[in-house]
Amino acid sequence: MPNHLLISSCLLAFSSLSLASEEDKIIRIAAGDWAPFIGEKLADYGHVGQTIRQVFANQGYQVEFHFYPWKRAYKKASEGEYVATAVWMYAEERTEYFMYSDPVAQEQFVFFHLREKPFEWQTLADVKGKLLGGGLGYSYGSELDQLIENNEIRINRVETPAKAFQLLKYRRVELVPEEKHIGMFSLSKLPIETQQLITYNPKPFLTNDSYLMFSKAHPDAQALMEIFNQGLAELKATANQSND
Numbered sequence: 001m002p003n004h005l006l007i008s009s010c011l012l013a014f015s016s017l018s019l020a021s022e023e024d025k026i027i028r029i030a031a032g033d034w035a036p037f038i039g040e041k042l043a044d045y046g047h048v049g050q051t052i053r054q055v056f057a058n059q060g061y062q063v064e065f066h067f068y069p070w071k072r073a074y075k076k077a078s079e080g081e082y083v084a085t086a087v088w089m090y091a092e093e094r095t096e097y098f099m100y101s102d103p104v105a106q107e108q109f110v111f112f113h114l115r116e117k118p119f120e121w122q123t124l125a126d127v128k129g130k131l132l133g134g135g136l137g138y139s140y141g142s143e144l145d146q147l148i149e150n151n152e153i154r155i156n157r158v159e160t161p162a163k164a165f166q167l168l169k170y171r172r173v174e175l176v177p178e179e180k181h182i183g184m185f186s187l188s189k190l191p192i193e194t195q196q197l198i199t200y201n202p203k204p205f206l207t208n209d210s211y212l213m214f215s216k217a218h219p220d221a222q223a224l225m226e227i228f229n230q231g232l233a234e235l236k237a238t239a240n241q242s243n244d
Contacts, residue, residue, distance in 0.1 A: 026063075058235065102229045166194075
């Protein structure tokens with residue numbers, strides 16, 4: 001083989017190895033839209049999306065989010081088409097297909113109410129007899145769910161938090177239980193006069209962690225989860241040092 005062909009072949013092989021190496025550094029994650037935590041149309045994919053990308057970037061990886069309806073994202077990741085799916089609350093039945101990362105976000109569910117009608121509570125028993133505005137098929141934790149199921153608390157279920165806030169505005173419900181960040185994000189999209197009418201009690205009735213779920217069907221999932229958890233711990237440590 002002529003020298004120039006040998007050199008060209010070596011360069012081509014080296015180039016292919018480099019490309020393969022770069023390809024290995026791309027982390028593909030199936031995700032669902034959940035504003036303001038994560039979303040395809042949010043700036044930096046939302047603050048949770050930004051955290052996930054930053055953690056992996058600090059470890060030398062690039063994240064590609066692929067957004068689907070939640071059930072489809074779950075299925076694709078469970079089958080190993082994606083290494084992980086973002087982000088989910090813990091549920092025991094999901095451990096058949098997934099491994100949970102360390103927590104990447106925390107949800108705080110609070111009661112939204114009209115400013116002119118302050119609402120204080122000590123236990124969920126204080127909510128008995130109230131009419132709530134909530135989401136279709138939405139769970140508010142075992143205790144509140146049980147009170148609703150027992151008809152000790154009534155709930156008018158609608159499609160979106162925005163519609164629940166409209167019910168609250170016109171006094172068709174008394175309280176709207178909602179995750180604080182989601183509620184404030186939804187409220188910010190409504191007319192300013194509606195925003196000014198509504199506030200929330202800062203005491204959470206339910207606190208949940210959210211996780212990046214790594215697929216047991218993907219060969220790199222275990223190693224990448226360990227890399228992610230290490231990077232997440234380092235990012236949190238850096239943030240804590242900055243706040244000191």
